[in-house]
Amino acid sequence: MPPRFHCPLPLVVGQTLPLPAEVAHHAIRVLRMRPGEALALFDGQGHECLGELTEVDGTPAARLTEAVPDTREAPLAITLVQALAVADKMDWIVQKAVELGAVAVQPVEAERCVLKLAGDRVGKRVAHWQQIAVGAAEQCGRNRLCRVENPQSLSRWLQTPFNGERWILAPGEGVALSGMQPPQGPVALLIGPEGGWSEVELAKAGAAGCRPVSLGPRVLRTETAGLAALAAMMALWGDY
Template sequence: MNPRFFCPEGLCPDSEMPLPAAVAHHAERVLRLAVGDQVVLFDGGGGECAAILLALGKQPVARLGPRLAVECESPLAITLVQALASGDKMDWIVQKAVELGAVAMQPVAAERSVLKLSGDRAAKRVAHWQQIAVSACEQSGRNRVPAVGDIVTLSRYLAQPVEGTRLILAPGAAGALARKAPPSGPLSILIGPEGGWSPAELALAEHAGCEPLALGPRVFRTETAGLAALAALQTLWGDFSGEA
């Protein structure tokens, strides 16, 4: 597969187009591509363009072909609502969630979250996660970049109107995933922090209409739970099922 690059300012199909500086730097300095090499460009609006590098250096240019209607999005629109996790766990979660087809990620501050972020630190971390989502799209072949939302408290998230079904992972909850009815619209899955959701948070979520869900008898780490849930949901109702 040819190297893929995200061009957020848009594409100019069937023409020569200056490359964004960040794309040109990554192509030339990191991947060691040269003039004449073939790449794929996408702008997040759907589809992609095959392109040939015409010039690099200070004035990078590529010749783009037609926009191709290439998509690899799941028919199941899943938002991963992830409680803040410490260290580089959030980086891992965002990257793998994109690969597994999540359409959006919403980080939330939970009572037992070890990681505490606010102000400029929070904004910088969200921007970092958004770039991880971009890189994961480039690697995985996706042409639509999932948005990473600003960090909000769980209570604020639950107070917002949300379309579709909301599930909250809670060890010991009754009811197997396979026995749930397929969602008729978007689906959100809420994942707790290292210490799990507090009883008050679970009660608040249920009051807001979230359905408790357990994935088998074992307790997952926070960085495992959401990814296991995404894979299970895609297998049941998404593009892992073979019925998409």
């Protein structure tokens, strides 16, 4: 697979497209690519083209030669509803969720979250996470971007309509994933914070129609639980 770059511009076979500054920097300065080397561009909406690096009036560009029809998207649409985690745990969660096929990551604020975001920090952190999602898509071959939504409280998210099933990981409760029927549409998978869900939150989730599910008798860390569940769901009903 040639180096892949997210390029949110119309991609048309036969055109020579000047590369956005960030893509040009990555290709030329980071990867040390030279004119004539193969690359791939994808727009994040499902379109991808192969081509080669070239120049137009001294500006790095790509000559697009072939469309790539394969989207590499999983047949199961999972939104990871992840309680905010501290340090670089959220970076890890976003990156691996993209690799495992999640279509979106929705950060939520839970009672026992240690990380609190407010003001300018919110926008900066979401932009950071979205860039991590872009890099993960470039690496793993996806040509549709996983959306990273703005954080919101768990209560507010539970009140927001979701077109699909809502499942919540609750240690010691619920049905094992292996014993569940395949979902008939999109799934929102809720993962608690480092300190776990409170009883009040579990009650609110149940009232909102969230189905408790289990990953077995062991209690997993917040940065492990969602990724383990994603992998298991893809093995059971996805494309693994």
